Amino acid sequence: MAQIAGYAASTGQILNIGDVRAWLKEKHSEGDAESARTILCMPIINGQRTLIGVAQLINKENNAPFTDCDVSLFEAFAIFCGLGIHNTQMYENACKLMAKQKVALECLSYHATASIDATEKLLKEDIPTADCFNLYSFTFIDFDLSDADTCKATIRMFLECNLVQQFHIPYEVLCRWILSVKKNYRPVKYHNWRHALNVAQTMFAMFKTGKMERFGTA
Known part of the structure; x- marks a missing residue:
């Protein structure tokens, strides 16, 4: 369902699709919709309003469409997903900065220390x-x-x-x-x-x- 995830990512919209095949046909998009009947797709946004991911729920039990309650619950879950992704990105950036700092300190130590x-x-x-x-x-x-x-x-x-x-x-x-x-x-x-x-x-x-x-x- 990459097409749907890509659409949600590019538009920033929450997609609650009750008929995946009909939606793909309407958007003139090709995709494998045989296993997917209903999809709830939501972009994950950080505090700077930057897209950092997309979350999807596929095929609710009993072939029922996703409700507004499902959307609210999934939105709350997406917030925690966003926090996790954001913290991971921050940790990776911190590790990169620490590595750069280590190299800089080693160079500084080499050039600044008396022979x-x-x-x-x-x-x-x-x-x-x-x-x-x-x-x-x-x-x-x-x-x-x-x-x-x-x-x-x-x-x-x-x-x-x-x-x-x-x-x-x-x-x-x-x-x-x-x-x-x-x-x-x-x-x-x-x-x-x-x-x-x-x-x-x-x-x-x-x-x-x-x-x-x-x-x-x-």
């Missing part, structure tokens, strides 16, 4: 003292620091705050994380990696010289 070579190079570097970088002073200036030195200064602040030991941070993870953060900063004036370093150093100096360190201990 192994850069991490190993930083691991082998000696980290100067806080006094060498003037980290305890509010007169700290990063102009004379190379990009590598800015990473070393950041590591030194972590070490001075005892964060590596307190939170059991693997040194390699710390180096890779700092390099990754630096790599992901865009070269925007006044909001870049060196700006982040200066903000962090200011907070470090306040924390260490302003008697605020006692508030950060457990």
Whole structure:
């Protein structure tokens, strides 16, 4: 009964056909109506008034035609069918979006994470003292620091705050994380990696010289 289902889908009408053969003849449509005598066909519409399916009832018992009560009951059933189809479509779309997100995150992770070579190079570097970088002073200036030195200064602040030991941070993870953060900063004036370093150093100096360190201990 594809012809009838297609007609209901294209017109959006509820079809209560008491004589299938006569209906097909009237619509000049060819179809196998030998097994079908009566049909109740209803389009399934979602909340956006978009067709998402068609439901059919064929041949009521005792060869009786479908009544208005049957139409009302079937309409209520079609609503639940629509909810089921709509939820299934939403789930499929969510799965597709999650798959795309996973691929995007994998690509982002690959391109945004610091390389192994850069991490190993930083691991082998000696980290100067806080006094060498003037980290305890509010007169700290990063102009004379190379990009590598800015990473070393950041590591030194972590070490001075005892964060590596307190939170059991693997040194390699710390180096890779700092390099990754630096790599992901865009070269925007006044909001870049060196700006982040200066903000962090200011907070470090306040924390260490302003008697605020006692508030950060457990």
